[in-house]
Amino acid sequence: MANLPYAQRTATLMTMLDKIKTASVPEKFSQDFVAEKLLMKGGTPRSIIPFIRKMGLVATDGTPTERYKEFRNPAKSGTAIAAAMRELYEQLFEMNEYVHDTNQTTLKGLIVEATGAEQNSNVVSKTLSTFQALRKIADFDSVPEEEITVSNETADPAPEYTLPQIHSQQPSNNGGEGINLSYTINLNLPATTDIEVFNAIFKSLKQHLIQE
Secondary structure, eight states: OOOOOOOSOHHHHHHHHHHHHHSOOOSSOOHHHHHHTSOOOSHHHHHHHHHHHHTTSBOTTSOBOHHHHHHHSTTTHHHHHHHHHHHHTHHHHHHOTTGGGSOHHHHHHHHHHHHOOOTTSHHHHHHHHHHHHHHTTOOOSOOOHHHHOOOTTTSOOOOEEEOOOEEEEEOOTTSSOOEEEEEOOEEEOOSOOOHHHHHHHHHHHHHHTOOO
16 A cells, blocks of 8 residues: 655645745755744644655755755746655556546545545545645646757657669770679668658669669
């Protein structure tokens, strides 16, 4: 059964995320930082720190990650949360790739199925609450630039064709038997589905190169 992560207090999680956006990036995301810089003191905020790590915002050594910095950027905040959710609830997305768009009843059913817990259990309730809170601020529609940019190195290369060997006979200077020569032409054709382009290329080759 899946062990789906959740925040002990969803409201505290959302408050902490809001404060992370406005506070400067610390060297270490520690209990002291949460208490002194985010002004969230007590045991409840401290209990949220492990979940922040699970979201991929903070490394195991407490160092803020690139996702942490992206989350603070208003233009990337939603996609950062969406990426975190796909990791946190990987099994739910495997069960339904559009789980972030499902209604509460369907979502709860998937959580019950994945965890094996009772429908009214604390695990199901807190997981459901955490998922719903995060998806309100997540942006699943934006595709990161690196996923849609295709470089020249990764683009499909143009097809390469090898023409059959061409034989020709050069006459001897002394009137004797000529010299037999053969050569092969490797042709890189443009990436196109227009058959007229290929016809024009081969017609030109036949006229200028492939002669009896």
